[in-house]
Amino acid sequence: MSKVGIFFGTDTGSTRKIAKMIQKQLGDDVAAKPLNINRVDASAFDEYDYLLLGTPTLGEGQLPGIECDCQAESWAEFVPNFDDIDLSGKKVGLFGLGDQVNYPDEFVDGLGELYDCVVDCGAEVVGSWPTDGYEFNESAAVDGDSFVGLVIDKDNQASLSDERVTGWVEQIKSEMGL
Template sequence: MRYATRREGGVEGLNCDPKHEDTRVLCLFFSVGTGIAPTFGEVLRGKARPRRVPGRSIAPSSILYQEGNSMARIGIFFGTTSGNTRKVAKMIKKKFDDETMAKPLNVNRVSADDIAGYDYLIFGTPTMGSGQLPGLSADCEEESWEEFMPTLEEVDFSGKTVALYGLGDQVGYPDEFVDALMEIHDVVTDRGGRVVGSWPTEGYTFNSSQAVVDGAFVGLVLDQDNQSDQTEARLEQWLKQIAPDFDLPV
């Protein structure tokens, strides 16, 4: 199976100018087998126009914009392999309306502009076997955070608030538990961003983790392999913790 990126593929669309006044729903794109989809950032700036090239296709996608409210306040982006990190992203989104939080997006389908469009961001990642970000070199079936990192490094995070969550297996990989979380943390902080939502290490059994700073994880840590029964409670507690920084209604 061929996995296409978001900028590949055939697209039909309504007028993609956010100032267009004939409808409240301004953009809805469907795969038709040829063409290139604009990025979310292009749509927001009113520069998106469907373009066509032969032999490309993408999965259907849609973007909803309303006059006076073209974008949610918080963007949530994830990389995934088994689907667990995506599942957690959906659990987070389900708790908030569309004005507060956008639909979660896989990083293999977005651009730097899509990230830069938000002042409040949540990033999620699993950690692969030897402490790696998910990606092709970690034997993943499609591109993920590993391939997206150079793009992430293009983003100026000055003035942005970022929270991180990471998935890991403390029993199977106790020596590199949620290490990948630190790679994203370092890019965000190096580029001027403020990371919030550190998480206590109590309740986990592991030998080492690069994601521990000053005795705490740099973000929420979840273990779906061994402690899935604690995920909901941990998530609820973490969202309450970051609520003041994100102005969340919890």
């Protein structure tokens, strides 16, 4: 069994691509193939000691889902499940996609929302990421000087995505002890 479960939400597929890059870098022995969060139920996380959860931010600083005009259900519909999920003893890394130019006042807010959900479930969150190199006014995903997880802006900084993913994967391998 793989040690790391990777789950993502997406509207237009970019978060899926980042999830696949992360899985590839971890390798099949370590990480299971990424699954769309709209294809699983509340028990999906049970079999893993380590989780990587990814989301874009859509609407106005929201998690993806039908309410913000996504093509399919996503994190917004999954969130009520967190009421019945216990993540204590699990290490969780988070990654979020957003657009700092067009949404500078709610940049990657969805990542912050996901962070609150998993912390409320008792998870130990690893993989915080520096805010250096991003320009924005406000973000619900900032805690102190750092984002609560990896932040990718493929709309404005696509050329940095590869190195950001590689750097973060190395960081979580070390922080998770993989």
